[in-house]
Amino acid sequence: MSTNLRVLLLFAALLTAGWILYKIRKLKVKMEDAIYWVVFAGILCVMGLCPEVTYWLSGWIGIMSPANFIFLVIIFLLLEKIFTLSILVSQLEEKVTVLSAEVALRNHSAEERLKKLEKENEEKRKEE
Secondary structure, rough: HHHHHHHHHHHHHHHHHHHHHHHHHOOOHOOOOHHHHHHHHHHHHHHHHOOOHHHHHHHHHHOHHHHHHHHHHHHHHHHHHHHHHHHHHHHHHHHHHHHHHHHHHHHHHHHHHHHHHHHHHHHHHOOO
């Protein structure tokens, strides 16, 4: 593995770790997301600091180049995150649908009660 790739991995790991720590301090990220990104940064750091692990794993899996193994790991981790976010978006869309239906029903019910009260007020005025 080239020195440039190792330096790039370490830079990416430090940048990711710094960014996520900044977001944690500002309370702008959930803890499970923060853990994911810290683990991601840790994996990048291990691959940059210990290329022997990358060489061994790429040989064990049967990938010719350790750089290709690194790209494979990064792509896999990002696809896993996308899949998790996709599930979360689907759940939130379902909640929005249910909530919008509930709001519509409550508005309809409130309008009916308002009309009923208006009719009652009109009848009282006619009686007087």
